[in-house]
Amino acid sequence: MVGHFQSILESEGIRTEVRNEGGSSLAGEVPFTQVFPELWVIEPEDTERAKQLIETYLAEDSRSSATLKPWTCPNCAETVTAELAECWNCGTPFPTP
Ligand SMILES: [Zn+2]
Structure with a gap:
């Protein structure tokens, strides 16, 4: 650490x-x-x-x-792994609640 x-x-x-x-x-x-x-x-x-x-x-x-769970892109509906802060497919940022 x-x-x-x-x-x-x-x-x-x-x-x-x-x-x-x-x-x-x-x-x-x-x-x-x-x-x-x-x-x-x-x-x-x-x-x-x-x-x-x-x-x-x-x-x-x-x-x-x-937010260790994968998230679903609100723009293109791709599944994005938890490590990524934005969609690998279209670049949409992680949706903050
Ligand atoms: Zn996307």
Whole structure:
């Protein structure tokens, strides 16, 4: 899980470091969040952006895990797997209730 967040942040150009809990800390580094104590953002100015990226990811993740069943496209009636946010056939977005 921590490694997954790290790859998300690094893909945005944010340098991170995974620490073991209780490891020594270096001056100038910022603890990332209290929820994920093992993932550190190296540059202090990246911290806010990193938090937003993680929050966005978590919001999308909770939405997709709530809808694991395949859904039926309201436009073309194709069955679309739960991982897709839009219809593979016609591009209609997942219908939000
Ligand atoms: Zn469709």
